[in-house]
Amino acid sequence: MRVPVRAIAHSRSGDKGNTCNITVIAYEQDFYEVLKEQVTEEALKAHYAGVITGKVTRYAVDRLGVLNFVCEGALGGGVSRSLCLDNYGKSLASRILSLEVEVPERFANRLRRGQAA
Amino acid sequence: MTLRIGSGSAWWGDRISPAEANAARGDIDYLCFETMAEATISTAQVRKRRDPDFPGYDTYLDDRFRAVLPHCLKRGTKIVSNQGWINPLGAARHVKAIARELGYPDLKVAAVSGSLITDKMDQLTGTVIETGGSLDEIRGEIVSAEAYMGADPIVEALAAGADVVITGRVADPSLFLAPMMYEFGWTREQAELIARGSGIGHLMECGAQVTGGYFVDPGYKDVPDPWDLAFPIAEVESNGDCVITKLDGTGGAVNRRTVLEQMFYEVHDPANYITPDSVVDFTTSDVEELGNDRVRVRNIGGRDRTPTLKVSVAVKEGFVGEDMFFYAGPGCLEKAKLAERVLRERFKIVNLQAEELRIDFLGVNAIHGAASPAIDYEPNEVAVRVAVRAKTRAEAEKAGREVDGMAVSGLGSTGKRVPHGERVREVIGVWSMLVDRDLVRPQIDFA
Numbered sequence: 001m002r003v004p005v006r007a008i009a010h011s012r013s014g015d016k017g018n019t020c021n022i023t024v025i026a027y028e029q030d031f032y033e034v035l036k037e038q039v040t041e042e043a044l045k046a047h048y049a050g051v052i053t054g055k056v057t058r059y060a061v062d063r064l065g066v067l068n069f070v071c072e073g074a075l076g077g078g079v080s081r082s083l084c085l086d087n088y089g090k091s092l093a094s095r096i097l098s099l100e101v102e103v104p105e106r107f108a109n110r111l112r113r114g115q116a117a
Numbered sequence: 118m119t120l121r122i123g124s125g126s127a128w129w130g131d132r133i134s135p136a137e138a139n140a141a142r143g144d145i146d147y148l149c150f151e152t153m154a155e156a157t158i159s160t161a162q163v164r165k166r167r168d169p170d171f172p173g174y175d176t177y178l179d180d181r182f183r184a185v186l187p188h189c190l191k192r193g194t195k196i197v198s199n200q201g202w203i204n205p206l207g208a209a210r211h212v213k214a215i216a217r218e219l220g221y222p223d224l225k226v227a228a229v230s231g232s233l234i235t236d237k238m239d240q241l242t243g244t245v246i247e248t249g250g251s252l253d254e255i256r257g258e259i260v261s262a263e264a265y266m267g268a269d270p271i272v273e274a275l276a277a278g279a280d281v282v283i284t285g286r287v288a289d290p291s292l293f294l295a296p297m298m299y300e301f302g303w304t305r306e307q308a309e310l311i312a313r314g315s316g317i318g319h320l321m322e323c324g325a326q327v328t329g330g331y332f333v334d335p336g337y338k339d340v341p342d343p344w345d346l347a348f349p350i351a352e353v354e355s356n357g358d359c360v361i362t363k364l365d366g367t368g369g370a371v372n373r374r375t376v377l378e379q380m381f382y383e384v385h386d387p388a389n390y391i392t393p394d395s396v397v398d399f400t401t402s403d404v405e406e407l408g409n410d411r412v413r414v415r416n417i418g419g420r421d422r423t424p425t426l427k428v429s430v431a432v433k434e435g436f437v438g439e440d441m442f443f444y445a446g447p448g449c450l451e452k453a454k455l456a457e458r459v460l461r462e463r464f465k466i467v468n469l470q471a472e473e474l475r476i477d478f479l480g481v482n483a484i485h486g487a488a489s490p491a492i493d494y495e496p497n498e499v500a501v502r503v504a505v506r507a508k509t510r511a512e513a514e515k516a517g518r519e520v521d522g523m524a525v526s527g528l529g530s531t532g533k534r535v536p537h538g539e540r541v542r543e544v545i546g547v548w549s550m551l552v553d554r555d556l557v558r559p560q561i562d563f564a
Contacts, residue, residue, distance in 0.1 A: 010338055010374060012331065012332075012378040012379075012381070012382055014382040014383030015383065016383055016385070017155075017247060017549065018247070019385070021381070021383060021385060023377075023381035023384075025374065025377050025378065027374075047488065048485075048488045049487065049488055050486060050488055051485060051487055051488040057385075059386055059387050061387055061399070063400060063401070064377060064380075064399075064400070064402065068381050068384060068385075068387055070386075077473075078546065078547065079155060079156070079547075080434075080545050080546055081437075081544055083437065083473055083474075083504035083505075084475075085477060085479070085483045085502060085504075086483075086484050090331075091484045092485070095485050095488060098490075113337075114335070114337060
């Protein structure tokens with residue numbers, strides 16, 4: 001079954017100069033294998049086409065179920081030079097949650113769904 | 118012995134009441150304030166030239182210290198803070214004056230300066246990290262050069278008896294590491310402990326970002342009472358194990374997810390996170406939920422510091438002008454698209470000399486830009502935002518002036534902000550270099 005990353009992971013982004021890092025964290029260790037296989041550097045870059053203009057490097061931290069993507073050329077030249085409304089790129093991490101991934105049916109009842117808060 | 122270190126702020130504009138709560142109820146040994154962003158020093162330098170009365174330190178210094186100092190004096194909580202910006206000694210004197218008013222004339226307040234090395238510009242002969250070239254190739258007027266200092270001068274000030282230490286630019290994690298090094302007697306030979314302490318400092322430096330701030334995704338990732346977040350408290354052991362927690366009775370949460378999000382925040386290679394004190398390895402960490410908003414973090418790894426310090430060189434590069442206007446109701450998106458055409462034609466007519474021009478539709482594509490999905494519905498509202506980067510203030514002002522023109526000469530039902538705030542800001546670009554540690558000489562003065 002196909003689900004958005006949001007069903008199996010959460011994310012946060014941070015800035016350093018013109019580079020943004022986007023961290024994708026599995027809600028459960030099982031989910032991490034799906035992320036590691038399908039949320040590749042290429043997949044992330046394609047999902048941010050036109051926004052991330054430079055190289056994307058992925059660091060996989062198996063022990064913690066975390067993928068950290070370092071995205072160069074993602075902040076419009078850097079915080080001060082940027083014409084982006086969100087010049088720190090604080091909102092960039094949410095975009096990855098809409099990427100669709102294929103997960104095994106057995107995950108069905110463990111997937112995150114929007115529950116009323 | 119368990120050392121209790123509380124966060125007092127994560128940036129200049131941060132809330133003050135959670136710092137006061139930590140000071141009053143946190144039973145903390147140290148309260149640490151982080152108040153600087155990348156451009157804080159350069160912006161302060163520019164402001165100081167324009168306004169000689171600007172004292173050059175955190176503009177909320179007085180508010181913050183009046184809120185926390187009475188509690189800290191009562192409990193014996195020491196304070197480490199980077200609120201000194203370009204005038205640490207001035208900030209220290211101000212704190213000393215508040216302490217005197219409160220009946221503590223003997224409070225020892227130290228200032229750590231030496232991070233500003235603008236006068237050593239001729240010695241910055243290395244490579245600019247972002248360009249691979251030399252500093253000579255950088256266009257624009259250099260405003261300042263500042264080094265990121267580590268924990269050592271803070272430790273030295275504490276050893277000299279300081280109750281409060283106010284610094285200029287110090288790397289954020291170092292503010293929290295310094296109390297650990299001083300209280301536990303960690304030496305430079307114990308590089309792994311220092312790396313662990315730097316890692317804990319990184320978890321703490323962004324305050325509420327580890328207690329449920331910058332975190333909530335409603336229905337997916339919630340925290341209780343998100344209007345009442347606490348700033349974190351670290352309970353650190355002498356072997357570098359720690360528990361990250363927060364005050365009882367506050368909103369937010371400390372759990373595995375909040376801790377992991379913060380652990381990787383602004384981190385590139387997680388096995389080599391470089392601070393002035395250490396090279397930290399987060400990939401060996403164990404993160405364990407203990408319940409009741411307590412998370413134990415153990416086995417952060419790492420090794421000794423590098424031989425260099427990072428220097429930020431700030432350069433005046435030009436100006437950015439921006440403003441926006443609005444449409445709502447039927448046809449609003451079509452109006453926004455035509456308004457974009459109008460603006461682009463107007464910019465030709467007024468001969469705009471822009472280095473970059475950007476027009477966004479808020480509600481459609483302003484945040485995720487070109488990666489935004491196409492919309493197949495008519496929104497009820499759209500704001501058109503225009504931003505221009507130019508070499509001169511006069512060119513940058515054209516963005517706002519053309520938005521003014523949209524008021525009576527634009528399309529039907531154009532909404533505008535009148536009066537508007539400042540629409541032009543100066544661009545201060547920041548370039549990074551590495552320098553020998555010897556070039557940076559920290560100085561400690563008591564107020």
